[in-house]
Amino acid sequence: MASANTDCAQQLYACGNCAFETPDPDILVPAKDLYQRVSPGESLPAGECPECGCLVHALSTESRASAELIERARARYAMPSDDDIEVDDDARISEGEGGTWVQAWVWVPDAADSSAIRT
Numbered sequence: 001m002a003s004a005n006t007d008c009a010q011q012l013y014a015c016g017n018c019a020f021e022t023p024d025p026d027i028l029v030p031a032k033d034l035y036q037r038v039s040p041g042e043s044l045p046a047g048e049c050p051e052c053g054c055l056v057h058a059l060s061t062e063s064r065a066s067a068e069l070i071e072r073a074r075a076r077y078a079m080p081s082d083d084d085i086e087v088d089d090d091a092r093i094s095e096g097e098g099g100t101w102v103q104a105w106v107w108v109p110d111a112a113d114s115s116a117i118r119t
């Protein structure tokens with residue numbers, strides 16, 4: 001990247017329902033009926049999603065790192081596959097030596113379609 005921006009240090013806010021994300025909490029709608037929507041022990045939302053109305057929370061550094069790893073796993077394995085490798089949004093992450101394991105789904109066709117299985 002050529003610019004000297006501070007993306008790494010920037011806080012990000014994400015909707016719990018849709019793909020909406022923003023670094024700017026000022027564009028969020030103030031959350032209504034907060035005490036009916038947030039259970040004791042749950043973190044308070046930053047506001048409501050302007051697109052779907054669900055609650056928006058600040059993303060922790062940890063969940064942002066996981067989201068980035070999930071995107072990298074998708075780009076490397078799921079995208080080039082013929083829809084037979086998928087990575088969930090909440091895939092489990094496990095750090096290893098020199099890399100990280102990201103949980104994925106692999107498609108296994110019915111036994112009748114054994115042409116896809118190579119030995």
Ligand SMILES: [Zn+2]
Pocket residue numbers: 015016017018019020049050051052053054
């Ligand atoms: Zn939303």
